[in-house]
Amino acid sequence: MPSTVVTLKVNGRAQEFLARPGTTLLDALRESCSLTAAKKGCAQGTCGTCTVLLEGKPVFACLVPVETVAGRSVATLEGLSDGDTLHPLQESFIELFATQCGFCTSGMIMAAKGLLARNPNPSRADVVRAISGNVCRCTGYEAIIDAVLAAAAKMKNATPIRKKAAE
């Protein structure tokens, strides 16, 4: 089967590339788009290190054939900060020591981003559920859960101010 031209909207920008049949969204991001924040920890949908947002929802990019999502929008960790200004999730992960080796971090933050988009007031149990598909072998998870909750609190407090500024 021949390769196909695939277009994706990645972090707000249109990306066009050739994909062999069966190419995963993860390989397309890493190899064709040079976006390497999403990791390949297992290539079988069990570790979560490849988590990205597809139309705002967390998916395991290693399980998604890229042809099936042509034309849709994808968000990766590279697009999260606004220039030098970090997203509250990124700030909290630094402040609360939620990173160690860093290999799960990208997937964790994107899974958390997906959660906060649909539930800005998550309980601890909500956070645990949201990252339940993401394996971390270093931290023991508690610092990560704390960081997500801290980011949620920050965003809640920050939102009205930003809205006001926009008005």
Add this chain to the structure above:
Amino acid sequence: MQDLETIDTRFFSAEREADLDVVGTTVPRVDARAHVTGKTQFYEDVSFPGMLHLKMARSTRHHALLKKVDTRPAEKVPGFVRALTHKDVPNNWYTILRLIGVEPNDEPVLPEDRVLFQGEQIVAILAETAEVAGEAASKVKIEYKDLPAVFDVEEALKPGTPAIKPHGKNYFVYEGHHCRRIRFGDVDQAFKEADHVIEHRYQSAPIEHAPTETTGCIVKPEGNGRFTIYSNTQACYFTLDNAALIVGLPFNKLRVIGGTVGGGFGGKVDVTVEPIAIIAAMLTQRPVKYAYSREEEMQVSSPRAAERIYIKDGVMKDGRIIARKVTLYVDAGAYSRHSPYGTTKAAAHMPGPYSIPNVWVDAHCVYTNRTPSSAMRGFGVTIGDFALESQMDRIARMLKMDPIELRMLNAYRDGDMKAHRKKAEGCALVEVMQKAAEMTGRKLPERFKKMSSLKPVGSKGEGI
């Protein structure tokens, strides 16, 4: 942070020369910003035009002679580039710790006439893509003649069991001895004098580190004749030195870029992927990537060694342990890797943090047809502690004694001679237990509250 107390420097008088001031403060991690922005460069985040992918045809047998290895079916897969066997490896035999004088070189980069464990790499296949390399590797035809396999450490040491390796017996030799030994006092005499003798057997299974990033490397031939090795090794110089010796290049022809490890825990200090990837890059003059799949990481990478430990203690009614005899077996699996060192650590760790006047230890580093074991967080010590502390709890139960008090009675004090002839210094076990008791609201009798690790000169242990 308000709970932190001033450090009592008396316990560190010999070690502390500067006033260190980091404890009690928050120091941001230097790598955190790169982690949360996705800018940290792991080895797999680089790639090069024309990069080849290496996959291994692996043993499906635990112990077998290689009758025939036929790579022709693999060569027919479109995208196949080259197969590598032991004949392509300039210096095929090595052992990682030869760098510190450990011998013999008991492990082949690629096996010559036999395989010693299931999953052992046999033939390296190079191809244009990882998928093709995997498919071609699965097509290599290997004919085996099965040999009897040994999976149990004590069975491996039985007189009738055949040696599984071409050289030597089924154990590592320590300065002419069949095991690492410690002899301190006279355990047999002490067992006669003891009020109780208590003996138990402890055993653990191999434990896989399961890092989220699998083991791997990318090797790039440079225009100046050098090779750049992008690796996730935890031990850049183990890799550089061993690889140079294996591939037969001067050390300065290899450059290792490493130090960023997606989870190591000791699982990435072996030198398993880099040498063959360097040879592949030398022979093809193309960049080569050799990355373990998740399955390979779980099946093939070295786990923590399984151990079996027998502990026999002579105990007095008042709780003093007067003799401890330990027979310990570390399952090294098929090859030495770091296990001879781990077994020495295991021996030196006995009899635990306790002053016991009579100690006898035989620590065996045993070869079996299981996945080679190696380093993992406190290897040689962790399983020993599980055994020792389980034994302490059993002694306490037998004597109907508080397990904390039993440990405090026997805890070593500053100046005590340990079984392996090192003086105990900077001891704080008594104080740690006192603090733990206080923090958990556990009432200690007055004489235990007064105990100290600072042993008055001439005394023979307080509280007894």
